[in-house]
Amino acid sequence: MTIHIGAAVGDIAETVLLPGDPYRAKWAAEAFLRDVTLVNEVRGMLGFTGTWKGHRVTIQGSGMGMPSLSIYVNELIRDYGVRTLIRIGSCGGMQDHVAVRDVILAMTASTVTNPSRSIFKELNFAPCADWSLLQAAAKAAQEKGTTTHVGGIYSSDVFYDERPDLNEQMTRHGILGVEMEAAELYTLAARHGRRALAVLTVSDHLLTGEALPSDQRETSFGEMVEIALSAAFDAAG
Template sequence: MPTVHIGAKSGDIAPTVLMPGDPYRARWAAETFLDNPTCINEVRGMLGFTGTWRGNPVTIHGSGMGMASFSIYANELIRDYGAKTLIRIGSAGAMQPQVKIRDVVLAMSATTLTSPSRGIFRDLNFAPCADYDLLVAAHAAAKTKGIPTHVGGIYSSDVFYDERPDLNEIMTRHGILCVEMEAAELYNLCHRHGVRGLAVLTISDHLQTKEALPSEDRERSFGDMVEIALHAAFP
């Protein structure tokens, strides 16, 4: 039955859910990659669609920006609709010189200062990580497609307009590949509920070089990321 934030009926949500932040990207991805996509949610403008990919049921559902918004949708998708595999597909800012614009980053782990789960862990510095099978399958898919891909730790920030250049320097020095705003909470929730999670990220800008992916190129790069995520879920 519908939840507070998702209007889908029982059975409308597939066990595998891809989650871009932007609801309009969810619509674009569903119309581009899924067969017979049907809109199953539009509560508060957060669009969700379910269709099939190579015969496998898939839902593509927006998450909004930031861990707080992501947590709402992921919790309801897992708890109320039985989602078993959640893959974040989104953009990120590179923090290492070898990570270039348009490259894909597969987040093996996600560092954060705080998240909606922080109140549960209290003094514990829990280290959430990706599902290994999803990670390996995604890397294989990216390699087959010839997409430059990096695997390692990322940083999930709880703010977009960062005022901590000293923190960025520390993370860069410790090998953090890129920064985004949702993956740490995704991994926390997947561990808590015993489901699979992975973040597949396209580099749209670079914190060191100040380069940025032109808007006209974002759709093509986003498409590569969706394909990697689908191949990871159904290798």
């Protein structure tokens, strides 16, 4: 048990999926796992452990933004020995060829700042995904016939962005989408020698203004969860 996770050590699997929304964690656990047990509800940040095709998996909400995710990932790695962490979440599309409902596999995650920034001082550290997970996720997406894009994303530390000039530069430099967590996830994974990946469903588009209605988000996110689960265990060998 930690400050933010009320589970016993053995209650958390070595593979953890990290949606930001705790209720999305509940939905994913009930939809995709068997023998599901609620293992965390501290501060309402729900976590569930079950099995997928015989493999133990935990799905733990991580909250919104890099500071919140950093708390959960630090505790999962440090206190629970988690080896594989996959963010499953939504993002905003930033390229014309990226459509709403497409899936993005984040190869790199650029950011203006994150909770680890003070460690690097003047260095601009380049956080990236684990190659084995990225490769396995791309294979799983191809087998499912999911329209998928692999490349760089932008992890913003604000939701209500007032920097259109920065968004223009992200688009100009080929950034596929924007979200709020992956850069810190990749940085912590690198620091502790863990595997990490962000699998993201495009829920809205910064260029077109198109957005998924709330009642369609869960059904559209199902493919993302299946890709993440397949990648976690295919990459494990």
